[in-house]
Amino acid sequence: MVNSRKIDSGKLEIKNVKRTFVDVNGNEIVALNDASLTVNEGEFVSLVGPSGCGKSTLLRLIAGLDNPDLGEVLLDGTAILGPGYERGLVFQDPTLFPWLNVKNNVASGLIARKVYNKKQNEVQDYINLVGLTGFENSYPHQLSGGMAQRVALARALVNHPKVLLLDEPLGALDAFTRMQMQDEILRIWQERQITVVLVTHDIDEAIYMSDRIIIMTPRPGKIQEIINVEIGRPRRRNDPDFFRIRSKILELLNFAKEEQLSYYL
């Protein structure tokens, strides 16, 4: 149905990246300081950390929607200077074009790149891939949150991106839909063998899905630690290793200490 791509590209290198913003009072806020990270071809990496740790900033830098003040972001050795279809992006809000039906939303990337005439048969493939067969002519306002997010996923995937960037894509979904979507994203990741960078608040989601988890801390936003998730796939959500990794992450994020606990409550 959808051709698998040989893993020979999709390597991301983030080198000593710094990004600062100026807030309304004129104060400089360091959103990301001296961040370095390499994401290998076909790897599934999660960025985890509290608000303000710079994980979304990092994702936007990779997407090319923002540029670093210092350092550089490379895709397969080439500097990223702006957005491009080889880096597909899915936000927490599906951001479907409400004036287009499901089919045309999925096709929008092909139309934007002027390759629709050659590749229009793939649109249906990707609609099928995300399980929305029969909803081709529905408009976004007629879809549930989970369905809309599937469309957003199909819309990003139809461009055959080397890298899929997911900015809390399941954050707004209910727990059951979320687990279902996690499995679907994993299935697509394995089928398509693309590099995935996932930003999430959900530690369990990060453990369940990723090869590596990047722990980030705020003020200034930086990469604190990288954890390898050495659990074989397919993973079980109640695997005992889960709890080990989970407590390690909580400790790193200072949520496991007792005196801190009362502070955050």
Place this chain on the structure above:
Amino acid sequence: MAVNQLNYSENISIHTNEGINCKTRKAFFPIIFLPLLAFALALHLHLTVPNNQELSIRYTYAAVLVAATALYSILCLLSLKIEILSQKLKHFVPLITVAVLLVELWDLVTLKLALLELPYFPGPDKVLSVFKDDWQLLLKSTLYSLRLMFIAYLIGVLLGLVTGITMGWSKKVNYWVTPFLRVIGPVPATAWIPVAMVVFPTTFSASVFLIVLAVWFPVTVMTSSGIANVRNSFFEVARTLGADKKYLIFKVAIPAAYPNIFIGLFMGMGSSFLTLIVGEMIGVKAGLGWYINWAQGWAELHKVYASLILMAVIFSSLLTLLFKVKDKVLIWQKGLIKW
């Protein structure tokens, strides 16, 4: 009523309390006769009550009543077969009934009882007769008005869209055009009449200019604000999908601004009606505004009323048409503005 309900009870599939069963055929049949009763009553009064205004009946009003009765009867018969039609008809039954009674009241207070006097208050028979006697001039005036309006409205909309889109898109254009818009926009287009008459070679082109101005302003304002307010995430997503500038403008910004643009189109159409009529009064060869002015000059108020009725029908139809287009284009956004 009870008898009718018995007669048609075989048609009913749902039996409910008498109070809430207006959706079944049972209650439909007695109600559907109300307009026919109103037609009959109006016709009876019109033909039997003696006239008090110094006029003889031309039987135009009577003919219209008979034609309306026939039309309504045909619709009733068709509604037996077509469920949607019967729903619609049911909806309009009270309105039709009251409308017919009001027209007959108009007949009574003018022609019949002469509570309102001629020539200021002609009855329906005299007003409707205008359509029979003067239809050639009315038709010509209508066509002239429509031609003027279509040309000017189209130009105004096109200019408004172009200005609005470039303003919404480019900060520089926005900077330079906004002052013009702020200063010229709020001045009613009709205030430019003296200038337009001097600057333009013909009254037709002067009228076009005035209407274009009246349409341009709201369309520009609504379009540019619509485009400026498009969610940035739409552009970001489109750019990660490989969109170029052209795609961002024509496939993202403009469709996202459609709801606003249509508000501008409606406002523009409203002001174009106003400007059209006023513009025609300053001097064109024919047109509805001109017709009203001319009829008033001869104190033929029945002609004024007739052209008012005609305008109501035409302008209302044009707005309805625009709403139909809007519903088609904005199928993805339900219940935006109702008409």
